[in-house]
Amino acid sequence: PEGHEGKIHRYYGKDIGLVKEVTELGPDTDMTVTSTLTEYNTDTVEKIPFTLYALDYETLDQAIEIEMEFELKTNDPIRLALTDKLKEELDNEATNLLPDKAMINYMYLDDDRIVHVDFSKELATEMQAGASGELEILYRIVDTIANLYHAEAVNLSLDGGAYNKGGHVHIDKDQLLYPTHGPVAQ
Numbered sequence: 001p002e003g004h005e006g007k008i009h010r011y012y013g014k015d016i017g018l019v020k021e022v023t024e025l026g027p028d029t030d031m032t033v034t035s036t037l038t039e040y041n042t043d044t045v046e047k048i049p050f051t052l053y054a055l056d057y058e059t060l061d062q063a064i065e066i067e068m069e070f071e072l073k074t075n076d077p078i079r080l081a082l083t084d085k086l087k088e089e090l091d092n093e094a095t096n097l098l099p100d101k102a103m104i105n106y107m108y109l110d111d112d113r114i115v116h117v118d119f120s121k122e123l124a125t126e127m128q129a130g131a132s133g134e135l136e137i138l139y140r141i142v143d144t145i146a147n148l149y150h151a152e153a154v155n156l157s158l159d160g161g162a163y164n165k166g167g168h169v170h171i172d173k174d175q176l177l178y179p180t181h182g183p184v185a186q
Contacts, residue, residue: 054140
């Protein structure tokens with residue numbers, strides 16, 4: 001705090017990072033606070049639960065909630081794990097959301113709680129659905145991503161540009177899509 005003198009000593013381990021921090025609160029008190037790393041694990045998997053919002057296979061209009069989880073190690077990109085989950089063959093009632101050749105190029109959450117996700121062009125060119133089915137699939141992708149990040153909206157693009165599939169569905173490059181299912185739906 002202002003007017004007080006104190007010192008913080010930080011200790012780092014090679015290839016580990018911060019392992020100990022000692023805070024001396026100042027000459028007015030003999031109090032110190034010590035934080036020490038007590039355990040260091042490598043190749044540990046973190047399980048992250050999430051809800052995949054799929055579609056009824058036959059009608060392509062009814063959302064189906066499927067509870068899933070990612071198993072990620074430190075620095076594993078969640079976009080690759082999500083790509084796999086969106087392509088995954090589901091039970092006979094639900095359809096997968098992502099064509100086999102499609103990829104997520106990048107995905108991040110900004111300070112305004114908007115997820116920016118860019119897909120490869122195969123999301124549009126390989127999708128086998130009519131206009132209404134395509135729009136439903138895109139909104140289930142939006143629902144899944146928005147709820148995964150607890151985001152307000154998703155900015156979906158295709159190879160850095162607008163989503164455009166020959167007139168069926170057009171989404172401008174900076175257009176926000178709002179989730180329609182799940183806890184963050186408005």
